Amino acid sequence: MADGVDVRIHALSKHFKQVRAVDNLTFDVPPGTVTGFLGPNGSGKTTTLRMLLGLVRPTAGSALIGGRAYADLPDPRRTVGAVLETAGFHPGRRGRDHLRIVAQAARIPQRRVDEVLGEVGLDDAADRRVGGYSLGMRQRLALAGALLGEGGGRPRLLVLDEPSNGLDPGGMAWLRDLITAKAAAGHTVVISSHVLAEVSRIADHIVIVRDGRLRYAGPAAAMTKTLEETFADATS
Ligand SMILES: Nc1ncnc2c1ncn2[C@@H]1O[C@H](COP(=O)(O)OP(=O)(O)OP(=O)(O)O)[C@@H](O)[C@H]1O
Secondary structure (H helix, E strand, C coil): CCCCCCEEEEEEEEEECCEEEEEEEEEEECCCCEEEEECCCCCCHHHHHHHHCCCCCCCEEEEEECCECHHHCCCHHHHEEEECCCCCCCCCCEHHHHHHHHHHHCCCCCHHHHHHHHHCCCHHHCCCEHHHCCHHHHHHHHHHHHHCCCCCCCCCEEEEECCCCCCCHHHHHHHHHHHHHHHHCCCEEEEEECCHHHHHCCCCEEEEEECCEEEEEEEHHHCHHHHHHHHHCCCC
16 A cells, blocks of 8 residues: 555445445545545435444445554544534534544644644634534534644545535635645545535546446546536436
8 A cells, every 4th residue: 555544445335224325336545635426416425434434334345444444443533534514513612612622532632723723714713602603614613623633744534525515615715725735745535525516626536426336436537428427317
């Protein structure tokens, strides 16, 4: 393996009763790249990422981070940062306090809290209660939480599930720059989206799913035709 964290999804399936949310999915994410994980609504992206993060048990197959299941990582918070959903914040808590609690639980130094608040542009809002945050500000706070474990030049995996939800165009441009900079620094980034244009601009690799099945995995440059076919008759 090159220097960096890779992801290997092998024969991964998740069935919820009759629904084959993820159906025999196999793809790799090379270390130090941005991989766009694309598909229409309900195609199995979130379920795949939740299995990768050990939050959902696969029906079959494996999802490995640097060769290990998430649960077997020696220091998961420092190896992986994730933005999965932004609904889970305590509304009465201030943004800075939320991050302090996350940092403390993961034994991450408190100085990282101020660093990540600056990195996501929330310094001015840090002492306001999260209940008053806009959706875009919540996304930034979630991203700050995902970045907390970064440090010491150690490459990490960033898993971002629809992170641009609620961001305005300026915020989306800012997010693209941040993701590109993370990959340039050696981190591996997986970003899911159902909006093609958002991801195709920054991704080195593209994985396309539909109905839980793989449609394409490979270099971004070669994907245009597959994308057009996949989305042509989708309603998203
Ligand atoms: N806990 C669950 N129980 C039952 N069905 C589920 C569950 N989680 C997901 N599903 C179903 O699995 C399928 C895939 O959902 P998933 O959220 O993974 O798709 P997605 O690609 O992330 O969609 P979106 O872009 O809308 O977020 C959908 O049909 C969904 O209804």
